[in-house]
Amino acid sequence: MTQAGTSGLVLNEKLLFEHSEPGRKGYSLPTLDVPEATLPAELCRDEITGFPELSEVDVVRHFTRLSTWNYGVDSGFYPLGSCTMKYNPKVNEVAARMPGLADIHPATPQALTQGALALIYHLQEDLAEMSGFSAVTIQPAAGAQGELAGMLTIRAWHEAQGSTRSKVLIPDTAHGTNPATAALAGYDVVPIASDGVLSLAEVEAHMDDDVAALMVTNPNTLGLFETNIEPICKLVHERGGLVYCDGANFNALMGIARPGDMGIDVMHFNLHKTFSTPHGGGGPGAGPIGVAEHLVPFLPKPLVVRDGEAYRLDDDRPQSFGRLLAFNGNFGVLIRAYAYIRSMGAAGLKRATEMAVLNANYIRARLEDVYDLPYKNRSLHEVVFSDKNLAGGCHTLDVAKRLIDYGYHPPTIYFPLVVKGAIMIEPTETESREILDEFCDAMLVIAQEASDNPDLLHNAPTVPKVRRLDETTAARKPKLKWEG
Amino acid sequence: MRYLPHTPEDVAEMLSQIGVNSVEDLFVEIPEAVMLDRSMDLPEPLAEADLLREMRQLAGQNASVATHRSFLGGGAYNHFSPAAVDQLISRSEFYTAYTPYQPEISQGTLQAIFEFQTLICQLTGMDAANASMYDGASACAEAVLMAMRLTRRSKVLLSKALNPRYRETAATYCRYLGVQLEEIAVDGAGRTDMQDLVAKLDDATAAVVMGYPNYFGVVETLADVAEAAHGAGALLVTAVAEPVALGLLKSPGELGADIVVGDGQSFGLPLSFGGPYVGFFAARQKGLRAMPGRLVGETVDLDGKRGFVLTLATREQHIRREKATSNICSNQGLCALIATVYLSLLGKQGLRELADQNYAKAIYARERIGALEGFSLPFNSPAFNEFVVRCDAGVERLLETLQAQGILAGIPLDTDYPELQDCLLVCVTEQNTRRDIDELVDALAGGVS
Numbered sequence: 032m033t034q035a036g037t038s039g040l041v042l043n044e045k046l047l048f049e050h051s052e053p054g055r056k057g058y059s060l061p062t063l064d065v066p067e068a069t070l071p072a073e074l075c076r077d078e079i080t081g082f083p084e085l086s087e088v089d090v091v092r093h094f095t096r097l098s099t100w101n102y103g104v105d106s107g108f109y110p111l112g113s114c115t116m117k118y119n120p121k122v123n124e125v126a127a128r129m130p131g132l133a134d135i136h137p138a139t140p141q142a143l144t145q146g147a148l149a150l151i152y153h154l155q156e157d158l159a160e161m162s163g164f165s166a167v168t169i170q171p172a173a174g175a176q177g178e179l180a181g182m183l184t185i186r187a188w189h190e191a192q193g194s195t196r197s198k199v200l201i202p203d204t205a206h207g208t209n210p211a212t213a214a215l216a217g218y219d220v221v222p223i224a225s226d227g228v229l230s231l232a233e234v235e236a237h238m239d240d241d242v243a244a245l246m247v248t249n250p251n252t253l254g255l256f257e258t259n260i261e262p263i264c265k266l267v268h269e270r271g272g273l274v275y276c277d278g279a280n281f282n283a284l285m286g287i288a289r290p291g292d293m294g295i296d297v298m299h300f301n302l303h304k305t306f307s308t309p310h311g312g313g314g315p316g317a318g319p320i321g322v323a324e325h326l327v328p329f330l331p332k333p334l335v336v337r338d339g340e341a342y343r344l345d346d347d348r349p350q351s352f353g354r355l356l357a358f359n360g361n362f363g364v365l366i367r368a369y370a371y372i373r374s375m376g377a378a379g380l381k382r383a384t385e386m387a388v389l390n391a392n393y394i395r396a397r398l399e400d401v402y403d404l405p406y407k408n409r410s411l412h413e414v415v416f417s418d419k420n421l422a423g424g425c426h427t428l429d430v431a432k433r434l435i436d437y438g439y440h441p442p443t444i445y446f447p448l449v450v451k452g453a454i455m456i457e458p459t460e461t462e463s464r465e466i467l468d469e470f471c472d473a474m475l476v477i478a479q480e481a482s483d484n485p486d487l488l489h490n491a492p493t494v495p496k497v498r499r500l501d502e503t504t505a506a507r508k509p510k511l512k513w514e515g
Numbered sequence: 516m517r518y519l520p521h522t523p524e525d526v527a528e529m530l531s532q533i534g535v536n537s538v539e540d541l542f543v544e545i546p547e548a549v550m551l552d553r554s555m556d557l558p559e560p561l562a563e564a565d566l567l568r569e570m571r572q573l574a575g576q577n578a579s580v581a582t583h584r585s586f587l588g589g590g591a592y593n594h595f596s597p598a599a600v601d602q603l604i605s606r607s608e609f610y611t612a613y614t615p616y617q618p619e620i621s622q623g624t625l626q627a628i629f630e631f632q633t634l635i636c637q638l639t640g641m642d643a644a645n646a647s648m649y650d651g652a653s654a655c656a657e658a659v660l661m662a663m664r665l666t667r668r669s670k671v672l673l674s675k676a677l678n679p680r681y682r683e684t685a686a687t688y689c690r691y692l693g694v695q696l697e698e699i700a701v702d703g704a705g706r707t708d709m710q711d712l713v714a715k716l717d718d719a720t721a722a723v724v725m726g727y728p729n730y731f732g733v734v735e736t737l738a739d740v741a742e743a744a745h746g747a748g749a750l751l752v753t754a755v756a757e758p759v760a761l762g763l764l765k766s767p768g769e770l771g772a773d774i775v776v777g778d779g780q781s782f783g784l785p786l787s788f789g790g791p792y793v794g795f796f797a798a799r800q801k802g803l804r805a806m807p808g809r810l811v812g813e814t815v816d817l818d819g820k821r822g823f824v825l826t827l828a829t830r831e832q833h834i835r836r837e838k839a840t841s842n843i844c845s846n847q848g849l850c851a852l853i854a855t856v857y858l859s860l861l862g863k864q865g866l867r868e869l870a871d872q873n874y875a876k877a878i879y880a881r882e883r884i885g886a887l888e889g890f891s892l893p894f895n896s897p898a899f900n901e902f903v904v905r906c907d908a909g910v911e912r913l914l915e916t917l918q919a920q921g922i923l924a925g926i927p928l929d930t931d932y933p934e935l936q937d938c939l940l941v942c943v944t945e946q947n948t949r950r951d952i953d954e955l956v957d958a959l960a961g962g963v964s
């Protein structure tokens with residue numbers, strides 16, 4: 032097979048601060064057209080030691096070179112499980128930068144921002160329709176903040192019922208943000224076991240009258256649909272609790288099934304996953320939440336609402352749990368998600384889900400004879416293998432690093448925690464069969480290499496600019512800034 | 516659909532390899548009862564050209580800093596962003612990558628974050644900065660929580676001159692964590708009232724939180740606050756919503772702050788109706804392991820070459836779960852990159868000159884407005900690029916009159932501060948020309964006559 036990864040001319044680049052030459056500058060300010068003014072000297076700082084001094088061309092080359100050391104979705108296949116690294120459409124970038132959208136001050140009077148508010152309102156409505164919830168707020172800045180918004184909504188609802196329940200049930204397959212969020216909302220976390228999918232009996236055994244909520248992920252982090260979700264929701268409700276759904280994997284459900292119809296009370300969306308907005312090297316994302324009718328009064332403020340033909344920010348929400356950000360959410364991300372939904376339409380979004388699930392199952396079919404597949408239920412959007420069958424003392428990390436040499440971004444590894452040596456592959460719908468075949472060929476070759484010549488894996492990667500990095504020393508003696 | 520590459524032949528062959536007959540068969544695990552039995556009710560899809568037409572139509576219904584002369588600040592600032600900034604962050608190796616979990620193929624992102632952390636430390640006078648937070652308000656809330664972890668105390672004093680949205684956000688984050696939040700009054704100069712502060716400080720106080728400059732643009736006397744806070748064993752948290760000020764003002768670190776947070780929107784980020792912005796978070800070395808958020812550290816690879824990795828992950832949710840320092844799992848990566856590119860271009864001299872210009876323009880506007888009949892300046896203290904104006908005739912109708920002339924004159928303060936009825940928060944940056952300012956002054960004068 033041909034290896035997609037190869038070595039080429041890679042340019043070294045120092046740190047900004049090491050480039051600096053006194054007197055260089057990369058800016059031009061207009062001439063000051065008002066009288067100079069001087070702040071009292073005792074308030075003024077001395078010059079900032081070490082701050083860079085560079086020309087514009089220095090800066091442009093610097094960051095251009097840095098960019099070439101990265102791997103993005105535009106570089107190639109990025110099957111990072113649970114992160115939904117689908118293609119980020121270019122027209123969305125154009126829309127987000129449009130004058131009239133990119134340059135609105137958040138304190139502009141609402142009568143003068145009707146276009147922006149309309150966009151937010153219609154995005155909320157579209158997300159509500161897709162998920163089966165009564166209302167959606169777009170305020171949370173990311174998935175984890177959406178989780179917090181959801182759990183605070185749940186807590187505010189309980190308070191309004193006069194309930195002081197203190198515990199939250201979380202399955203062992205959950206993402207780490209779930210327990211961290213529950214703790215931030217002041218809850219005690221009770222981990223519960225799942226065997227691939229959550230059983231009604233397990234929930235029933237833990238669902239006492241001190242449990243405020245169950246947090247589930249559906250489809251879960253094994254890529255499996257929580258088949259008992261309806262009876263589980265019913266049971267939790269009967270015993271006075273609510274159900275939170277982590278919507279990180281909503282890409283598996285568009286047009287197929289709606290969490291609101293399953294009995295779920297709150298769910299967050301990751302617009303940077305399902306709705307194609309770029310991940311930006313770690314953000315910004317957006318984590319809107321949808322809620323069932325009884326939770327609407329408790330949503331964060333402000334909420335974008337419609338009065339007749341006009342849109343406004345509703346701040347008069349006495350039962351709201353409060354505010355999560357200084358302003359109204361990550362509008363630039365919302366524009367991109369809105370553009371995506373408008374480009375795809377209902378049929379296109381459903382087709383995206385179908386092709387995402389087809390792709391994941393295709394990879395599974397091509398690899399399951401060689402890589403151990405711990406859970407055999409039909410996969411949805413992602414598939415989780417383990418490193419159990421690997422020869423030559425090779426582990427998941429070695430496969431991941433060897434995949435880099437072949438030109439692929441590795442899958443998510445060692446997560447979910449319930450699978451030892453997990454290799455979690457989420458191809459998304461925007462990859463063609465040829466790409467999947469090439470990737471699967473590489474995975475199969477790597478498994479063969481593990482038995483024939485395991486050092487190829489242990490020493491990988493060798494093609495990128497740097498080889499494996501010493502993370503232990505980095506943590507033991509943290510060096511977190513340049514000090515000259 | 517142009518984003519979906521599958522031909523009917525691809526689908527047929529793939530289904531056959533999987534061993535099922537149809538795409539529907541892939542969803543067998545979903546109970547029939549919860550399957551959606553209709554099409555989603557969404558608008559019809561648009562071709563690329565039609566989409567852009569619709570977006571332009573929406574954009575055309577908004578007042579922007581290009582269509583209006585804007586004097587709005589209050590936590591979001593209209594600064595110029597050099598062309599190179601957007602060109603560089605538009606390299607898709609940056610914006611289509613995810614969190615740098617695989618350092619060997621993420622060195623671009625990692626080195627840029629390391630540079631961001633360094634720049635934030637230099638600006639704030641702190642020892643360590645993280646890879647960024649959602650925005651200034653949520654960073655401030657996380658700073659309150661960190662101060663509680665470090666001091667094991669549960670009372671926090673928030674200056675009433677701190678941005679009201681930052682105070683609300685802190686209240687949200689603390690709502691169920693047993694924190695006692697108290698406000699400190701504002702004195703006649705628009706600063707945090709020292710007497711009230713000293714009266715409320717006690718041995719249960721974890722932190723005092725101050726804006727710098729504060730919401731009124733006023734430069735707080737941080738050193739005095741730091742001394743008082745430290746005397747009671749509390750920490751000083753400083754929130755900087757307008758970090759261009761740090762080009763001119765003494766750094767909070769130099770004045771005794773223990774944690775410095777803020778919003779980096781001023782550093783080249785579009786106003787974008789309030790987000791995405793970028794929170795920054797910096798602290799003293801001794802607080803390092805109690806910090807929230809991602810951190811990037813320098814290390815070497817197997818060949819001894821310099822490289823960068825995510826580090827100190829044992830603080831974080833994916834390892835520590837419910838005992839993590841925060842639930843945050845991302846940063847505002849691309850926004851932090853914007854700030855890094857912007858500060859590289861401005862550099863040592865540029866940031867100072869920019870801060871000088873902002874200060875001088877605000878002084879010019881403040882003096883001219885203050886001299887107008889019917890207007891006064893309630894706070895006569897050094898302020899950075901925004902200031903409070905009182906209009907005896909009231910602000911509501913005045914603002915409407917000026918809007919009709921294409922001027923967004925400022926933010927009314929009465930909702931957040933009933934005692935500041937008839938007051939406006941006016942912001943002036945390098946983007947406002949002298950002519951803009953003169954027109955604002957004339958319009959204000961004409962608006963009340």
